[in-house]
Amino acid sequence: MQHQAAHGSWASPVDAALAAAHDGRPDFLGTVGDEVWWTEPRPAEGGRRALVRRHADGTARTLLPPPWNVRSRVLEYGGRPWAALDRPGTGPLAVFCHFPDQRLYAYEPDAGPDAAPRPLTPVSPVGGGLRWSDPLPVPALGEVWCVLEEYTGPGPGDVRRVLAAVPLDGSAAEDRAAVRELSDGRHRFVTGPRLSPDGRHAVWLGWDHPRMPWDGTEAILADVTPDGRLENARTVAGGPEESVPQADWDAAGRLLLASDRGGWWNLYRAELAADGTLGPARALCPREEEFAGPLWQTGLTWFRALDSGPVAVLHGRGDAVLGLLDPETGTLADAPGPWTAWSPTLAAHGTRVYGVAAGIHRGAEIVELDTATGRTRVVGSPHTDPVDPAHYPESTARVFTGPGGREVHAHVHPPRNPAFTGPEGALPPYVVHAHGGPTGHAALVLDLEIAYFTSRGIGVVEVNYGGSTGYGRAYRERLRGEWGVVDVEDCAAVALALAAEGTADPARLAVRGGSAGGWTSAASLVRTDVYACGTIIYPVLDLKGWATGETHDFESRYLDGLVGPLDEVPERYAERSPIEHVDRITAPFLLLQGLDDVICPPAQAERFLARTAGRGVPHAYLSFPGEGHGFRGADTMVRALEAELALYARVFGFDRPDVPELELRT
Template sequence: MQNTAAYGSWPSPVSAALAAAGDGRPDHLGTVGDEVWWTAPRPAEGGRRTLVRRRADGTEETLLPPPWNVRSRVIEYGGRPWAAVERPGTGPLLVFCHFPDQRLYVHEPDAAPGAAPRPLTPVSGVGGGLRWADPVPMPDRGEVWCVLEEFTGPAPTDVRRVLAAVPLDGSAADDRTAVRELSDGRHRFVTGPRVSPDGRRAVWLGWDHPRMPWDGTEAILATISADGTFEDARPVAGGPEESVPQADWDAAGRLLLASDRTGWWNLYRAEVAADGALGPLRALCPREEEFAGPLWQTGLTWFRALETGPVAVLHGRGDAVLGILDPDTGTLADAPGPWTAWSSTLAVHGSRVLGVAAGPDRRHEIVELDTRTGRTRVVGSPHTDAVDPAHYPDPVVRTFTGPGGRDIHAHVHPPRNPAATGPAGELPPYVIRAHGGPTGHSALVLDLEIAYFTSRGIGVAEVNYGGSTGYGRAYRERLRGEWGVVDVEDCAAVAAALAAEGAADPARLAIRGGSAGGWTSAASLVRTDVYACGTIVYPVLDLKGWATDETHDFESRYLDGLVGRIDEVPERYEERSPVEHVDRITAPFLLLQGLDDVICPPAQAERLLARVAGRGVPHASLFFPGEGHGFRHADTMIRALEAELALYARVFGFDRPDVPELELRT
């Protein structure tokens, strides 16, 4: 039986604590012999990431207890932080990056049970220090090959990146000179090397400012000499206007890579001659679909070749699903099951393919596909329903029409609660959510933060505005030079459409986003009168500051494409920056910020608050010590979610005595 109650006031078992406990997902999947390993979030343990080991008999164990935190800071967003190899008789050899000091460590969990990991790399006091990612253990050479990010001065852009070889005997733990460099530093950014099956060649990716990796990258091919040096390194694919986000090998030693040369990231293969010459690239399954995505971290994986010839691929429009591709015929068969969105991490072992997948009614799980039988099963991090699934949202995939007739992709999550319904004649409030990136994508998966609102009678619409990935290069380049315009317009168009069709209360619309989504939220409050309030989370607010010295190296030239070069269009930087136009903000807002954020630093949030103070606009702010870009501590996530609900209760006019009241300043 349903009780009638005001939208927003419905009782719900989906608590902020439950949403925080389910935050994050398994990642960086790998196989070690017959075992499956992955990193897993631990929000209740200070937000660290641990390493989980699933043995061949199905038993699981946490390999690294607190305080170990398996996470890299390379390009700040990180890269693959661990790798391990099986050794007959002595068990696996594990190499991983520890987040607090960013050193590489080696660990032998079976050979020396109870022993602590040993450091392999030194600490540097220069700038951001030494950082490592994408390790490839080479025990026969006594080394691990990886990406080295080395700061050369105090500024965030005083940095170089190369491929490096670190001795496994620990001789470089206090000696930077013992680290052997493998690449020549010609590129500002590099990914880790992928070594061919015969050990004779390596391929990696490189790119330079002002391009982002989804703008243009190069696949670099080199010969590995007998002494382990890289020779004759040369670009073999990609370029300034061609993005290659992954390059790897098949079992026969042929080069595989993803490229968007046709406007879509498709998969290609080429023969490599004995002298290293590369044959022509052949498209394996040409489609107007994406077979890869944006390289926000080094080491992301959208395809893996099986030993028997087929290639496991992630592909689709919008979200990606797992398929098995016959590269000779182009035949593609998708894996069965309820999973509609697969993450960019794949592993293969024999005939098995493993990935991380989720769906609208389930959080991310470790899923195994047996290509011999075609059967799938969950082998790790299984989804469990902590509450009745009737409290989960029932989303609808929509395509709205924006300015000029352009398509806008979105997921609409109407209010849903089996025990409550809204009063007759009342329309529900809606929160329009803008994803981060902005070169990113909101996947259609179960998100308990969204369920926290929908189960209380507040609708949520996730907008994959122009600039989002998953819909081809032309769609993501709609934002070129138009950040703060197209994203704002597209979100407003979705909000207006929901109101016009009678799904949402036009007087109770909110805008919400984090990072680049925080920018869109703030810019929306400045440029439109659509929203009654907004939630702005670790945002970009000042383009001029962000384009100079207020962000990290990876994104320090991002605005060249999103806005235009600052020396060519300085007026655009001022006109679009919310911090320059606080006089246009009239709607109440909540600002949430981590104090340790080096990507969107707290200085920008403080600048906005200082300028809005005394102007009569109700607002609140919460700053969280120990939090960087993206909240990871359970107590932070709980406080932030409850504060957001308290804002909507205050502005939209419903009662929520179960959350602390939010004090709004003017």
């Protein structure tokens, strides 16, 4: 029997500690012989990333205890942080990047109980030091090839990136000169090389300011000499207005690449002649679907060729699912199972494909597809329901109409609790989630942070506003020059539509988001009167400051596309920035900030608060030492989630004695 109670006041077993414990997902899958390895989050261990090894018999164990943290800082968002060389008879050799010092380490887990990681690279005292990602062991040369990000001075822009070869014998552990550079530094940004099956060619990606990798990248092909040098590097695909987020090889030595040259990221294949000449690229399965996504980290994989000929691909509109593509016929068969969204990390061994997948009622887990039988099974990080699934929302994907009749994609998560219902005739409050990026995407999967609110009687809607990925290049370019306008309008249109149809209480709407979503939340409070309150998490608040040295190198020219070049449209930077218009904010807000954030630094939040003080707008500020861009520690996530609920309780008028009261200042 359900009890009637005010929306927001319902008792729920989905508490903040439970949501924090299930935050994050496995990532960076790889096969090592017939084993599967991956990284996974450990919120209870300070948010470190652990390296996990699944043996052929199905048993899995963590390879390294705390404080080892397998995570790269290349581009600040990181990249693939590990690789391992299979050595039958002696056991694998793993190479990984340790987050605190960013050194590469080698580790032989089967070498005995006293085996410990040994450093392969030195520490640099200059700026952000030396950083590494996308390691690729090249045993014939006794090296591991990587992306090297090297700081040359104290500023965020004092940096260079090249492909580099690190000796596996440890001779570079204290000697930077022992690192052999492979590429010529012609591009500001590079991804890790992929060697052809015969080892005679390598392909990688490069791009330059002011483009982001979803705007335009180049696929670069080079010949590999017997002594491991890269020669005759030439661009074979991509350009200023063509994004190639992945390039790799099939077993026959043909080049595979994902490109949006036709308006959607599709998969192409080109033949490589004996003289190194690359033939024309042919679309293998031309569709108005995405077969790739935004390259926020190096080393992401949306496709993986099998030795037997088929290609495992992630594809779809909106969320991506796993399919098996016959490149000769273009036939595409999807993997069976309850998973509705797959992450861009694929691995393959023999006839088996491995990926990370989640569903509407399933958290992220590692799934194996046996292409010989067509069967799937969970082989790692299995989902188990920590509470009765009746406390999860019955979520749906919907398309709303925005200004000018444009489509706006969103996921609606209504309140749901088996023990409670709202008062008769009462509409629930709704929180509009603006995702980060902004060139990103909110997937329709189980998220216990969302269930934390919906199981208490608060609806949530995630808006994939114009600029989001998953819907083709034209959709994501709606935000070009319009950041702070289109995203704000689309979120408001969805909120007002839910209110107009009688789904949400129009007087109790909130907006929240982190990073670029934090920007959209703050801009929404400035530009609209739709929301009764907002939660702003590690945001961009001052465009001019962000464009003139207050962020990292990777995104330092992002605003050229999102807003326009600063020297051409300075007035737009002032007009759009929430920090310049705090006088327009009348709704209460909560601001959450990591004090170690170098992407959206606390200086912006502090200036924003200084201008807000004394204006009579209730607000709260919580800052977290040791947290960067994206909260990873369990204690931080619990405090942040409970503070957000306390804000809604105060503004929407329901009682929550189970969370600390939020002190609001004016």
